[in-house]
Amino acid sequence: MATRGFVLYLLSGFSVAVLSVFFFTGPNGYHTYTYPPPNLSSLNNTVLQYSFPSVSSSTEKPWPELKFSWRIVSATLIGFLGSAFGTVGGVGGGGIFVPMLTLIVGFDTKSAAALSKCMIMGASTSSVWYNLRVSHPIKEAPIIDYDLALLFQPMLMLGITVGVGLSVVFPYWLITVLIIILFMGTSTRSFFKAVQMWKEETIFKKALEEQRQSMVNSHGELLLDAEYDPLVPREEKSWIQNLCSNLRWKGIVVLVTVWVIFLLLQILKNDTAVCSAWYWVLFLLQFPVAIVVFGYEAVKLHNEYEKRIISGNTEAVCEANIEWSVLNLAFCALCGILGGTVGGLLGSGGGFILGPLLLEIGVIPQVASATATFVMMFSSSLSVVEFYLLKRFPIPYGLYLMGVSVMAGFWGQFFIRKLVAVLKRASIIVFILSGVIFASALTMVESSASNRASL
Numbered sequence: 001m002a003t004r005g006f007v008l009y010l011l012s013g014f015s016v017a018v019l020s021v022f023f024f025t026g027p028n029g030y031h032t033y034t035y036p037p038p039n040l041s042s043l044n045n046t047v048l049q050y051s052f053p054s055v056s057s058s059t060e061k062p063w064p065e066l067k068f069s070w071r072i073v074s075a076t077l078i079g080f081l082g083s084a085f086g087t088v089g090g091v092g093g094g095g096i097f098v099p100m101l102t103l104i105v106g107f108d109t110k111s112a113a114a115l116s117k118c119m120i121m122g123a124s125t126s127s128v129w130y131n132l133r134v135s136h137p138i139k140e141a142p143i144i145d146y147d148l149a150l151l152f153q154p155m156l157m158l159g160i161t162v163g164v165g166l167s168v169v170f171p172y173w174l175i176t177v178l179i180i181i182l183f184m185g186t187s188t189r190s191f192f193k194a195v196q197m198w199k200e201e202t203i204f205k206k207a208l209e210e211q212r213q214s215m216v217n218s219h220g221e222l223l224l225d226a227e228y229d230p231l232v233p234r235e236e237k238s239w240i241q242n243l244c245s246n247l248r249w250k251g252i253v254v255l256v257t258v259w260v261i262f263l264l265l266q267i268l269k270n271d272t273a274v275c276s277a278w279y280w281v282l283f284l285l286q287f288p289v290a291i292v293v294f295g296y297e298a299v300k301l302h303n304e305y306e307k308r309i310i311s312g313n314t315e316a317v318c319e320a321n322i323e324w325s326v327l328n329l330a331f332c333a334l335c336g337i338l339g340g341t342v343g344g345l346l347g348s349g350g351g352f353i354l355g356p357l358l359l360e361i362g363v364i365p366q367v368a369s370a371t372a373t374f375v376m377m378f379s380s381s382l383s384v385v386e387f388y389l390l391k392r393f394p395i396p397y398g399l400y401l402m403g404v405s406v407m408a409g410f411w412g413q414f415f416i417r418k419l420v421a422v423l424k425r426a427s428i429i430v431f432i433l434s435g436v437i438f439a440s441a442l443t444m445v446e447s448s449a450s451n452r453a454s455l
Contacts, residue, residue, distance in 0.1 A: 064106045066396045075105050076404055082436070083123035083405040084412025089433030090355035090372030092120040092380070094343070095183065095440025103446070114383075114393035115401055121380040122402035123409035124373045130413040131370040132246045133239040137426075143370045145319040145363065146251030150297040152336045152354060153255055153375050154290035157262050159340020160379060161286055166345060175345050176444055182342060183441035186356045187434045193359055194430035201425050254293065259378050261289050266386055294336075298329045319371070321362025332357075343379060352440070355433050365429035366417075373409075 066072070078100050086093025094116045101112035128144075136143045170178075237245070269282040305324035308315065322328055339353030354375060358368035387393055420426055 063111060063394045063397070066394070066400060071105050075100060075401070078104070079119060079401055079404050080408040083119060083408035084415075085432050086120075086436050087123045087127040087373050087409040088369060088412050088416045088429060089436050090358070090369040090376075091352050091433055091436050091440075092124065092373075092376050093436060093440075094120055095179070095352065096436070096443055099443040099446060111393050114387040115398060117380045117383040117387060118393065118398045118402045119405040120376060121384050122405035123412075124377040124380060126406040126409035127373040127413050128370075128377050130410050131373070132243050134417070135237055135242050135245070137364065137366050140245075141319075142246045142248060143367055144246060144248075144374045145367055145371045146248045147297060147301060147318040148320060148358065148363070148371055149375050150251055150254060151294060151301070151332060152339075153378055154258050154293040155333050155336030156340040156343070156354065156375060156379050157258070157382065158286055158290040159337035159342075160344040160383070161266075161283070161340075162337065163341035163344020166341065170345075179342065179345065179444055180441050183352065183437050183444065186352060187437035187441065190356045190359065190430055190434035190437065193356075194427045194434055197365075197427035197430060198425065201427055205424065255378055258289065258293055259382055262286060263382055263385060265289075266382070267389065270386070270390070294333060298324075298333075302326070302329065316362075319363045319367045320358070328361075332361075340379070352437055356437075359430060359433075365426040366420075369429055369433075 064071070079097065082093040082096040082100070086096070094113075097116035097119050098109065098112045101107045101115055102109055105112075107115065131143055134143060166175075265282050265286055269279060272278045272282065301318065301324040307313075335353055335357045339357070342352055355368060355372045358372060359365065363371070384398075388398075416429065416432065420428055
């Protein structure tokens, strides 16, 4: 019921925002602003030139020089903290990076979106490397759910393409309103989810302590060794053993194949004339690629779920504790496209939808964070490669910020997981996720106000 209410909130908010466009247009039916949306990614550079022929490269802001200053120090600190907390929560942090790079460093929004992708790729890659070296907190299984990654990654990449197209059509103020509605909703929902988990953990710890006190004379050591095992990562395996057990090469090969296909289609599409026949052919080819991979994984999960229901097996098919019905699979597809669309509009990795969604369908925080960052690694790296080919960001800045994010992603995972082990509360990860999304909403408001003031 709570999930349906949240979806209703998003649909109603988005509908009101989109319909309001018709009430803020000029007498000729055009939007009253005369500048193009400033947060376009490189995927639509040719569309930008086609739709706004008066805009040329000469009107773009020059890239700031990479030299020691208070701006670089501030960007480094904010970037480090944003990457550390963003990857732990599984949301990336693009909603913080883009305003930070525009308001503090001085980049134009398109270049800031490109550098944001570099930071997300660096942080998510180091986080994935760290997660591959730790064991599942509950059972003998990979900490990354490859079934869920295969289910969401193709739809996420497809959504990024859709978001880029919408960034040309939608006015900037509408994009800002839609993202704020989404961020406020997901952050609020995640916060209440974290509070609920905190209360459940408190009850469990009290019950466990009472049981340990009552049996301390006979079984004290046994109870102490097994204390709160579901939330404490197991350390009995070496990191090499964990690495081998966490790798599933079949799933990785499929994900890399989808990544390569999408990259080739995007490169070929950018080299064709906008709105030509080949342009639309290449654009539409992305849909069957995404649908085939998603459909294969969806049928696999549905059939496995049906078999377990018939046999009376109550064990979950994957980490998600939901019924894999046609309706729920369609909902996951919709959320994947929505997450990618937000990534295309904002320049993020799509984790602002994927992270909360994984928690919503019953995935424990540690696995949700690891899986979301794993998927974001593919989606962000796809954009970074294309941004590089189109020369949309300065290489020195990209390498520097990527290095900061790599360190932040690794140490963020290290310290937060140690904190979870000490406090025995996995809800900390959900609180961080909620806080990062809420901070992104606030920075989007500030960025929007600054852009309006500069016009």
